[in-house]
Amino acid sequence: MSAHRKPNASHGAWLLCWLLLFSLTAHGQDNLHFHGALVAKPCLATPENERSEVRLGAIKLQELYDNNRSTGTEFTLRLGQCDTALAHAVNVTFLGNQSSLWGLLDIAPDSQADNIAIGLETLEGEAVPVNQSVQRPLVDGDNLLRFRAYVQAKGNYPSVVIDPGTFRAVANIELSYE
Known part of the structure; x- marks a missing residue:
């Protein structure tokens, strides 16, 4: 007689249950996702x-x-959770297509209006030229950076005739810190 015992059916059932349990826990659906961003900006x-x-x-x-x-229209850029231990100032640059008038933003080619440009300034009336930074x-904590935008004629009447109509312009905001 052999010392080898024949496995009974209950041992096989237990082994099958353990394998199923581990395979279910090891191969579950992705159901917990983590998202975020690490920033090194002030x-x-x-x-x-x-x-x-x-x-x-x-x-x-x-x-x-x-x-x-025209009279200026105020707008605000908001910066949140600023830490002055990392920077004491921000340089703001409005990047865009400069018009024939230095420092002013050109209107889009598909605009109906003509012979105008968009100017930017601080609330104190200091010009903020396009493609030049202002500090x-x-x-x-939170910071509110306030500016004004206005429409300017590309010359004086009667030498320049302004065509009425809708207009638009686009600028990108670039921020750098000191």
């Missing part, structure tokens, strides 16, 4: 800065003929 750009619009509204031609520019100090 401030976080807030979601409303991702795609902003500045609505300049309806501007009377006579305002441009009388003043050569703003930072404070700890």
Whole structure:
């Protein structure tokens, strides 16, 4: 007689249960996902800065003929959770197609209006030329960077006739820290 015992059916059933248990726990569906971003910048750009619009509204031609520019429309860039231990200032640059008037943003070619450009300035009236940076100090926490946009005629009447109609322009915001 052999010392070898014949396995009974209950041992096989237990072995099958253990294999199924481990295979179910080892091969489950991906059901827990982690997302995030590590940043090394002193401030976080807030979601409303991702795609902003500045609505300049309806501007009377006579305002441009009388003043050569419109009244400015305020807009704000928001920077969140700033840490002045990492930077004390931010350089803001509005990148875009410069018009024939130095420092002003050209309107898009598909605009109906003609002989105008978009100007940018601080609330104090300091010009912010397109493709040139302007520096703003930072404070700890949230920061509001306020600017104004305006429409300017590309010359004086009667030498330049402004064509009325809709217009648009695009600029990209670039931030660098000091």
